Amino acid sequence: MDWESPKLLLLALPALALLLWFESQSAHPMDGLRKRLLLVVRALGILLALAALAGPARISQTGKKALGIVVDASQSQGTEGLTKGLAEAARLQSRLGDDTESFIVMLGDKPVLTPKGPQPVNNLTRFQTEHGGDSHYSAAIEYAEALFPAGASRDIVIIGDGHETRGDLLEAARQASVAGVRLHALPIAGPRKPDARIRELTASRARLNEGATLKLTAQIESTLDAQGTLKLYENGIQVEQRPVTLKAGVALAETFTRTPGERNIFKYRAVLEGIGGDSIPANNSALTLVDVRGRLRLLYLDSEGGEAAYLAQAMAKEGIELDLRQPGNIPSTLDQLSGYDGIIVSDVPAHVLGEGTMNAMRDYVDKLGGGFLMLGGPNSFGLGGYYKTPVDDLLPVRLKAPDEEEKQSAAVAIVMDRSGSMAGEKLEMAKSASIATAEVLGRNDFIGVYAFDSEAHVVAPMTRLTSTATVAGQISAVASGGGTNLQPAFEEGREALRRVKAKVKHMIILTDGQTSGSGYEAMAAQCRGEGITISTVSIGEGSHVALLQAIASSGGGQSYTTTDATNISRIFTQDTLMHTGRMMREEPFIPVLVEKHAMLAGFDKWTSPDLLGYVKTIRKATAQVPLVTDTGDPLLAHWRFGLGKVTAFTSDAKSRWASLWIARWPEFSRFWSQVLRETARPPQGRHMDLATEMRGDDALLRVDLQEDAGTRSNDAQVQAEVFFVAADALGAPLKPVQNLTLGQSGPGLYEGSFRPDQPGVYLVRAQSGAEMVSAGLIHNPSSEASLGTVNEDLLDRATKLTGGKILKPGELPDMSETRAVQYIELWPPLILTLLLLFLVDLGIRRWEHVQGLWEIAMAMVKRGKA
Structure with missing residues (x-):
């Protein structure tokens, strides 16, 4: 029942x-x-x-039996193999009892029911010519299943070599098992004929920007020794040809390099010609499709416009547009950043960008799949105050100095204003900045914190930094007072630094107002003579900027001015790392290539001139570091972050450290072009992506759709249009062949399918509202090959899925194990x-x-x- x-x-x-x-x-x-x-x-x-x-x-239970026989009649079998297969089929039929029905199906690119009795040779030859261009086993299995009479047992014997070129035999076997059909196989191979074929033509990228370098690789197989010509066609026009020498049984890979120069759908076809004695010329070509978008456009942030021109001009020759922006004109929202393929930050300190812009950059990479590159300089990486910022999370390198540098101890004295005008956010930010400074220092370092109002207050005496938590607790207890007199706290900090034994001694002074006292410039000059450097930070519009700048100038440090209290932490950490001397090394060195990476394709041996300096960093665990310095520090590091890619180059692309590269290295432009192309966001829709793949005979379309940077779009209307151009007419325009409505299959995921029925190029263009994206699909010409071998693994797996077996010539399958049932409604x-x-x-x-x-x-x- x-x-x-x-x-x-x-x-x-x-x-x-x-x-x-x-x-x-x-x-x-x-x-x-x-x-x-x-x-x-x-x-x-x-x-x-x-x-x-x-x-x-x-x-x-009816007891009726039926046997379906599927014979491979594709060109790979040849007339000899097909005749042998039909003879085995006839022998099986002759051994069946009168109570067993049987039929024979010939398979090629489509199945055909064969009349009983011997077939004329000309009929077999005509079938192989018209329908033998592919071995479509799964279609023949499905066709045979439909021919079984009701109430009979269902067994299918496959006679052939198992080399399928279309469909999915294993998936057909799974479906047959569910339907109660058992598959058996009788392996028979056709003769090994002289045959050469292009198995596939693959592109290094399915999508790229105009001006980018593209590699096309043709995989060639042959069963004979021969010489011929391999031609490459681009949109139907021959663009290159080369002689090839084929060896029997030896695979050959030939790679072409192209640089598509305009936005278009580029259709490529590789054709093998002049192979004498080739028995299957239909498999001598292969196709691929490349979607070429507009030129790369990256946002280039640099504080020195003149120096930034070196990289901008070099990239203009490579077809990459760099939109140079300087502080004061920097896009700061995700919407403004989303129009770029990547972001380059060169020698711009973190406090200039600000927290909001850095958060937008992080989301741009993480959610929108954008590219991000940081170049080195005195205001980059740790020196730029990026420690513990959103950009720090992005980078594939850690911004603290290498451990061996901590052996050189440093001492830092922080002198901060705690007057009444500092009460509230300013003082809290100043305390946070002091704590952040303690965090970037090492265990061998010293720190002292001195606050002032009308008099000096020792917050944390100068001591070795054995416990950051202890110092942080002392700093957190600082409260605001009254009056502003820098001089006593200045002298306290100076005396503490003079007494401590450290290689580097540095003082940071922060205030938001006017201070009483005099002789500050002379005191700063004396400090410099004693080996103590001084930097100053003025916050707010009421601070004595001129005095603070004079103190920093006399003290050999930096002078910072900000109106945003949230920037204080960035300024403190940047200044500390800069003046403790650990983060920057300015000595000539030659980069060392230690790992292969796509962005260094073609640079098998490194022959560049010296670089003159870099910022020290430490490699993060999962980052790739193809280039290092002579001491092993990261020079070029790369990794994925969320949906995007991030690259760090710890030297620069300007005259300070890369002057020899700019003047003497012919590969300067190519190197940076490859780095930027590999880092940049791949061409696609802003919030939409489309992927295509073959599933058996069907082409599956999958669209990933977002409403914004972090929200998937549900219940959307997603339409897809399919265009086609035949394999032998790639210069012709694409013609529309089908319109599809994609159904939602998951959060923000939409799927649909169509069945390509002709060899050629299919372009799929998906659209939802204003979003549009396209992807290509190739249905190659025949890939039949006269190999003279049997794909035993595929046949064995297919039969085992259904409980069948591999048969020997003349052996009948045991049909007693297959249930012959009839359903009576x-x-x-x-x-x-x-x-x-x-x-x-x-x-x-x-x-x-x-x-x-x-x-x-x-x-x-x-x-x-x-």
Whole structure:
């Protein structure tokens, strides 16, 4: 017993309960017996109706047997292999009993039912010519399944070499197993013929920007030794050819390099010609498709416009546009950044960018898949105050100095204003900055914190930094006071630095107002003579900027001015790392190539001139570092962050450290072009991406759609249009062939499919609202090959999935293990019974009418007797 929809039977109890409720509410004048009979009849009717809807069927063992024979008639078998396969099929049929039905299906690019009896050779040759360009095993299996008579056992024997070129035999085997069909295989290979073919043509990138370098690789196989010519066609026009020498059984890979110069869909075809004795010329070409978008456009942030021109001019020659911006004109929102393919930050300190801009940059890379490159300089990486910022998270390098540098101890004295005007956010930010300074120092370093109002206050005496937490607690306790007199705290910090034994001594002074006292410039000059450098930070519009700048100038440090209190931490950490001397090394060195990477393709041996300096960093665990310095520090590091890519180059592209590269290295432009192209966001929709892949005979389309940087778009209308150009007419325009509506299959995911039926190029263009993106799909010409071998692994896996086996010549499959069943549907008699119950129900409800008819009938009988 079997049911089509057994879950419908679960409705029986609620239906009977509803029936009882209706009967309890009924006011029909009917005696108790009739009511009970009516209730029973209606209950039986409900059960019969539900049973009929559930689709019951009785399974009957019939004992009937049927065998389907699928013979590979593709060109790889040749006439000899096909004749041998049909002979084996005829032998199988002759050994079957009279109670077993059989049929033969020939497979090629489509299956064909073969009439019984010997086939003329010209018929076989015509089939291989017209339909033998592919080996479509899965289509033949599905076709054979539909030919089995009802109620018979179902076994299929595959006779062939198992080299499929279309479809998915394993998926067909899984479906056959579910349907109760067993697959068996009788391996037969055609003769090994002289044959050369292009197995595939692959592009290094499916999408790229105009002006980018593209590599196209043709994979060639051959069963004969021969010489010929390999030609490459671009949009139907021959652009290159080269002689090739083929060796039997040896794969050959030939790579072409192209630079598409305009926005277009580029269709490439590789053709192998002049191969004498090639038995299957139909497989001598292969196709691929490349979507070329507009030129790369990157945002280039640099504080020195003149120096930035070196990289900008070099990239203009490579077809890459750099939009140079300087501080004061920097895009700061995600929407403004999203129009760029990448961002370059060169020698711009973190406090100039600000927290909001850095957060937008992080989201740009993480959510929008944008590229990010940081170049070195005195205001980059740790020196630029990026430690513990959103950009620090992005970078593939850590911004603290290498461990060996910590052996050189440093001492830092922080002198900060705690006057009444600093109360609130300013003082809190100053305390946070002091704590951040302690965090970037090492265990061998010293730190002292001195606050001032009208007098000096020792917050944390100059001591070795054994516990950052202890110093942080002391700094956190600072409260605002009154008055502003820098001089006492200045002298306290100076004396503390003079007493400590450290290689580097540095003081940072922060204030937001005017200070009393005098002689500051002379004191700063004396400090410099004692080996102490001084930097100053003025916050707000009321600070004595001129005095602070004079102190920094006399003290050999930097002078910073900001109106945003949130920048203080960045300034402090930047200044500390700069003046403790660990983060920058200015000595000539030659880069060392230690890892292969796509951005260094073609640079097999490193021959560049010296670089003159770099910023020291430490490699993060999962980063790739193809270039290092002579001491092993990272020079070029790269990794993925979220949806995007991030690259760090710890030297610069300007005259300070890269002057020899700019003046003497011919590969300067190519190097940076490859770095930027590999880092930049790949061409695609802003919030939309499209992927295509073949699943058996169907092309699956998958769209990933977002509403904004972090939200997937659901319940959207996504349309796809399919265009086509034939394999032998790549110069012709694409013509539309199909429109699809993609259905949602997951959060922000939409899918659809179509079936390519001709060899050539298919372009799919998906659109949702203003978003549009395209992707290509290649349906190559025939990939049949006269290999003279059997794909035993594929045939063995397919048969095992269904419980079948590999047969020997003349061996019959054991069909006794396959159930021969027949399904007898039971719903027709249930419907007839239901109609009968309806008449019974009608008679019970109209019993008085039944009695009247009975009395009339009896009266007529009596008259007849009289």
